[in-house]
Amino acid sequence: MRKKIITGIRRHPKRFLLAIVFGYTVLWTFFEPLFSILEIKPTGYNCWFLLAYVIASLIISFIVVYPEKMVKFNLTNTNTKVEIVFGDLFTADGHKVISVSEFFDSKIGKPVSPKSLQGIFITKILGGHTNIFDDAVNAQLAGQEIETVQRVDGKSIKYELGTTITINHNQSLYFLFALTNTDNDCNANSTPSLMLKALEGLWNKVRIEGNGIDINLPLIGNGLSRVGLPPSQLLQLTLISLLKSAKEIDLSSTIRIVLTEDMFDKIDLEIIKNNWE
Structure with missing residues (x-):
């Protein structure tokens, strides 16, 4: 405190x-x-x-x-509501969003870090059963690969950024979307423009399969994604992408951005709310 x-x-x-x-x-x-x-x-x-x-x-x-721990506001001229809170993504009520690489890798260690949200999802939520993840990729993305790349570690089929699959597990629907490119050493990287492209694909999938239920997502582009922007700007970029998508075609649900506690002194929720109300 x-x-x-x-x-x-x-x-x-x-x-x-x-x-x-x-x-x-x-x-x-x-x-x-x-x-x-x-x-x-x-x-x-x-x-x-x-x-x-x-x-x-x-x-x-x-x-x-005392800093705000949660803010709510409506996106201007849309039916979309936004909540920004500090907490645990996996315990939030509603659907959940997790970013992955363009290869939809599933092997924990290398290329998928056990500390990443995808790594936590596979090890803790799926109980380490990578076949659940792989089966969903194979079934939902059959014929969508854009190229095949020979790699030392990980899968070889590469998909377009923004490609999104869903996994229904324990009464929660998880949206997994391709956010980052991966180099030969399995290091993820992205840019603000690529992040916007990836988010566009995510919102399209959410619109089709979200069914108006709350959507929970982490701070997209932070950590291992290496987009290269400070946390507050990553949050603003996500909101810009969301506003653009909601104005084009209605996205009538609550989008909840769940921030980790280490972001508390890096993001002023009051300023974010004042800028978007």
């Missing part, structure tokens, strides 16, 4: 100072007449009363600048 309060003060120092002054003034204005009416004379305890006012004012100012 202390770290979050410090983050709030750093983001809004003027608001913090004004809250202290305002809080002290309000407390003084309220209690001084009350003491007079009740004939309470704090003689000899003036310092303690002053200290109490200051502490109460600080508490008020901490509350005022």
